[in-house]
Amino acid sequence: MNQTFKNLAQVYKDTLLNNVVPFWSNHSVDEEYGGYFTCLDRQGNVYDTDKFIWLQNRQVWTYSMLYNRLDPREEWLKIAKQGADFLAKNGRDELGNWYFALDRVGQPLIQPYNIFSDCFAAMAFSQYALAAGDENAKEIALQAYNNVLRRQHNPKGKYNKAFPGTRSLKSLAVPMILANLSLEMDWLLESNQLEKILAATVQEVMGDFLDTETGLMYENVTPEGKHLDCFDGRLINPGHGIEAMWFVMDIANRSHDLNLVNQAVDVVLNTLKFSWDKKYQGIYYFMDAQGHPLHQLEWDQKLWWVHLETLVALLMGFNLTGRQECLDWFEKVHNYTWKHFLDDDYGAWFGYLNREGKILLNLKGGKWKGFFHVPRALYLCWQQLETLHLKSK
Structure with a gap:
């Protein structure tokens, strides 16, 4: 296992520095x-x-x-x-x-x-x-x-x-990104301001958006944290939920809150079990909490960022807890991701696959895909794997 972590770390490092970064440096400026x-x-x-x-x-x-x-x-x-x-x-x-x-x-x-x-x-x-x-x-x-x-x-x-007052919903996207953003702003903020914001965002994410019965992270809830039975109210965005959980793990690790880390890992694992395509593999883009049809016609696509953020969350979860299920899922998601998204011929990563895993859009960047999720995830996974390699010596 020690050699595996070392070899994988080298794969992520080499792909970041010798494939992805050069592609964007050469073509995007x-x-x-x-x-x-x-x-x-x-x-x-x-x-x-x-x-x-x-x-x-x-x-x-x-x-x-x-x-x-x-x-x-x-x-x-x-x-x-x-x-x-x-x-x-x-x-x-x-x-x-x-x-x-x-x-x-x-x-x-x-x-x-x-x-x-x-x-x-x-x-x-x-x-x-x-x-x-x-x-x-x-x-x-x-x-x-x-x-x-x-x-x-x-x-x-x-x-x-939206018409005010009829159907008020708040989105997971706001507190989850505020949590990550606040960590990024750490060096510019007063210590008490940062801790106050982090505590509030974690409380909102884990208190309002996490459904305790299913263990899933809902994308939209009422301002009071309740569910509404409508398209948006039943929406599960697996990528957002999993990405939010590695933000939470990052925050929990700062205060050595292992219970919160484990709670976040539980959500990641529950989300994967719910959203993994058992027929074709990969993680669905959108899901309905009750299994109803979705209004997002792209619901069954397989997207680059969803899989990459999942790899980060699983490695972080394994690193912090040692839970074998994280490593088992990491191997499964890693194999799918590297088989389908990496372009060995021209460099960089594809972004959009259909349900069967075939390339849907033959592009490396667009209106929503740029130089962010791929390099960030490659860097973070590389660092996590290096840590795991050192710990397993």
Whole structure:
């Protein structure tokens, strides 16, 4: 087993540094206008030049993170700066809210209709400020973070299409991302502020969204944490639920709360048992808690980020608890993921498979897929496997 952890760590490391990072460094940087191209076909050719704020900020974060945590390569810092400068100039409206999309030169295309652009801006500029020692970036990070705190209970604000008062639902996405974001902002926040926010987000995620009967994480609940019998109220998003659980494990590990770690591991394992496709393998994109038909027509697709976040959660869970079921599931998900998503011919990873596991979209990046989930997961899995290798000596 010791040799297995060592060999696997090398696989994740090599794929990150010699496959994924070079693909995006070579193909995504817009040298003329700044920022990044994310709409890349299989070979890395650009097929659309619009710039989506989530993905722009995520790419700044990833290159800055690699610079800070792995190796201070000037090339990585230069690419991070390329995006940070473009975003600082063009990314926000006059009130400081972050747009959803810009055209290639930086003119706004889509209004700042929810807070997730602000979340990723705070993550990006916090990590970039740490890498570059940039005071302006630090101010941008804090302004974006305060935006998120201010708008967290009404994330879409004036852009909310729902009629007020009839069917009020809150989304798991907000507290789960706030938990991870707050950890990212750790070095910029007062200690008591960070601990207060982390405690509140964990309480909300594990208290309101976790269904104690099924052990599953619901995507939407009422403001009081109750279920509603409707499409959105029955929705299970396996990838979100599992990703949220490794955020919770990360927080629980800070305070040595093994009970909370085990509770999060239970949710991961329950979710996998519920959402694993027993006929074709892989994890479904969406599920209905009661087995009813879903309105998301893509419900049975197999997505890259869902599987990658699951690998992170399973390794973290095994590392923190030693529970064999985590390792058994890791082997199963690892085998499926590496067989179906990695492109040995042109580099980088495919993102979208149909239920049978065949490539659905022949792209490496688009409106929703950029340089984030793949490199982050490869890095985190590599680190977890290195730790497991050292522990098993």
